[in-house]
Amino acid sequence: MSTAEIQPKIAPGGPRHVAIIMDGNGRWATQRGRPRLFGHHAGAKRVREIVEACPDVGVEYLTIFAFSTENWKRTQVEVAGLMSLFRRYISKEMRSLSEYGARVRFIGDRDRLDDKLIKLMGELEAHTVQNTRINLTIALNYGGRDEVARATHRLAQDVASGKLDPDSVDEETLPRYLDTHVLPDPDLVIRTSGEARISNFLLWQSAYAEYEFIDTLWPDFTREEFARLCAAYGGRDRRFGAVKT
Template sequence: MSLMAQPSPDSAQASPPAHIAIIMDGNGRWAKQRSRPRTFGHSEGVEALRRTVEAAGDLGVRYLTVFGFSTENWRRPVEEVNALFDLLRLYVARDLDKLAREGVRVRVIGERNGLQSDIAAIIENAEAKTRHNDKLNLTIAFNYGGQDEIARAARRLAEDVAAGKLAPADVDHARFESYLDTADMPAPDMLIRTSGETRLSNFMLWQAAYTELVFVDVLWPDFNKAALEAAIGQFHRRDRRFGGSEPEPV
């Protein structure tokens, strides 16, 4: 069941989750409601991302991971794919200096082989320029798919076993996790999906094993600090047990 984000009176006072992940969904529907092309919705989605990064920093979130472009998005019309790449170029060109000054570390996860050379250079430059920042870790999942990430990790691990660097008995949960794109990041405490859809859509499948899922009806271009605070309020009303037993009655 989709939950509409509602303001929470205590969400601003409570400590936020350390790591929030977001599936930024609804750009196309937002644009269609206004009889505008999907590319217009994606452009407004970038503005929502800008607001959300600022809000996350203000609220004290340490890690923010957003789903920017999936491995399945290549199936979209060429014009739309090109527009998404142009928006990445624009976002980095416009905001990178500000992010660097404000202590935001930018990282990109996903498959980089096959990306256009200038996109790869933009990613490398953004990561290098902000490498030592630690106020907020902004991770953009770009050309990313959870199944693809797991397959790539398994392939690298298998290669190391075949090369004698690891024994099969060395492979456990922690070892496998060290081969993922997110090896040096904590798992998300909360994952938000906008637009009312209630799927993970191949996003952070391994990492979200015990993540609290919050589905909100607001379309991504309308997402703002109040919506983020409302989602955090839902998170604080959850009882996280990580597979443990029901709490003892008082």
């Protein structure tokens, strides 16, 4: 990644935190007569371009959905290929992400991942912990319902041990137990590929997010389209249940 200074072109009122469901890699590859993993490799390359575009439009936090808890249902060949891709991506991009100033975090349940991948994830987080240019969060073996279940379990343990008064539990309590407890809620959620569903992604955090469902397949998603969506967000009237006066 280039280390050159970016001259901000920030849209007024643009989103601070954008979350992306990166869908369409398999279809992109199929359209070209190639195996699905070819599309996943193309999609991984697209991540770099969008990360680099974030400071340019004023986005401070980018969260991407890399692998869901439901994706284990795919063929063994595809799952193994994706795990290999994740290991290769982390190893290859660790230095460039750090030099670019990206702070990387992972969310999701790591228990089912292989030891080498878990180790690489930890190394990337540690290697970039001081960076502040862009906060990149990668959802890996992540599911919104699974996250809430794990958070509720930890909350229940604290109640049982006396660390938490059950009468004090309210809607501000659970977020402190979520994987995303150090992140602001997403302002804008984008899903590529023409599908109009959220697929168990950031269920609690996206309660008041704006959504964009676009037809573009993820490997074809450009920084120009990203900038356009961020600019369009700035023109939305967000009332959070109130009446405009």
